[in-house]
Amino acid sequence: MSEIRARFHYDHPRPGVATDMVLFKARQGEVHVLMIERGENPHKGKLALPGGFLRPDEDLDTCVLRELAEETGVTHVTPYHFANFSTPGRDERWVVSAAYFALLPHDAEPVVQPGSDAATAGWYSLEEARARKLAFDHARILEAAVTAVGARLDDPVIAKAVLGMMPPAFTLSDVQRIHEQFRGEALDRGNFRRKLKIMQLMDLIERTGETQRTDETGKGPRHRPAEYYRLRKKPASLPRPQRARP
């Protein structure tokens, strides 16, 4: 807080207000998180979640999307707020953070371009991210985000977004693996597939006809190869409650 350049004055002390984004991506059946390497102090050089300070003309949802775009180039994601982090000392500059998660659709731009505040931006598997020393309390935020997604996998909106994360060709076991990493426990195969049907998620995808054996070298795993699926272009059979005017 350099007194010389300070241009904003208040009667009472004010914390910084920031947002942090935990952006998840599915890569080869593994959940990955978008992290940046901090380009400035504090915690310069450490891995951190993308995010930044609130501006006067925006709300928190807008802020988290703007910062994500600025720091990593990622757009077109839906942010879900899941918790605030305000423990004194979590950031030596006194910053309160609203934490969000989002699930990156596979077709979204993976541009991931380092921006102003970020030296580098890149994807890290959950395992990697957990092994690294993260800036601030971002390790706690990450864990809370994983739990938050896991708790909302029964929400059709979130479950649908998980399907949207999948690559052009994926197996149902791949989807199950993603769910398991968010839930933190193994799921029964039969029950999981039944759930996909009940939630009408099977209507959103279709078989490609390919299997794990028929791709590339014609070589498969040493077990029954799984069917590949893809997202349907459009749920063509949208119910039309009204007919065109005469």
Added chain:
Amino acid sequence: MSEIRARFHYDHPRPGVATDMVLFKARQGEVHVLMIERGENPHKGKLALPGGFLRPDEDLDTCVLRELAEETGVTHVTPYHFANFSTPGRDERWVVSAAYFALLPHDAEPVVQPGSDAATAGWYSLEEARARKLAFDHARILEAAVTAVGARLDDPVIAKAVLGMMPPAFTLSDVQRIHEQFRGEALDRGNFRRKLKIMQLMDLIERTGETQRTDETGKGPRHRPAEYYRLRKKPASLPRPQRARP
């Protein structure tokens, strides 16, 4: 923002960070909300939710309890964060608010003493509160709080807290009425009572032996009188997984 008295200086503009508490109470089968009449501008004289600004040495949970105690004298409640409110212009001073709800146990002090910032503090029925013009966006916060509680009535912790709100003698229909006001819809009597059993909430209460007819003047309603219940002192039959050492 009087430039003269300003003692805190920052390089970037910072919003005020506040908390707001929606404290619910059950009174005669009706949900009531604790509100204060604002003693200062902006919105002086209007009804508002208790709450206030975050201090440097506390987190948001602490802040909301401190402000509640200062403004209304209420202590010993558990705060549940349910949403942030940050729309630009919601407060002309640029304030971001973390909103909480809590359910007042009946045995808690209803002292409700006006404090520094509040001219008066008092309880208002949901109907009253909804009819009044509230300060800032507190009408929206109130509605969001009601919905948030309604969505969490299946959570044993919240359902238990609702029982804790009830007066010394209450009927099961009273409890149902409280649930209905949070849920915003009528509930089936049979199904509701079954739920109380399934959630083991019936273990927490017991019949007083009195009915609506046997109280006071011996006069009752013109229909079958309901049984009165009260909270059990202690769930005396706590499962003892281990026996005392010899």
Added chain:
DNA sequence: CGAATAGTGTCTCTTAGACAGTATTGC
């Protein structure tokens, strides 16, 4: 064949929603 994973089906238990039937009061 055995190991490993994919895919499907089944049994049971819990819970939710709808609703019927009885009970007890005042008027």
Added chain:
DNA sequence: GCAATACTGTCTAAGAGACACTATTCG
């Protein structure tokens, strides 16, 4: 008796958990 609310029970359907059986590949 009638109106109104309290209390209890039943029928059915949906969903979850556990688990078994078959299928298909590689080595």
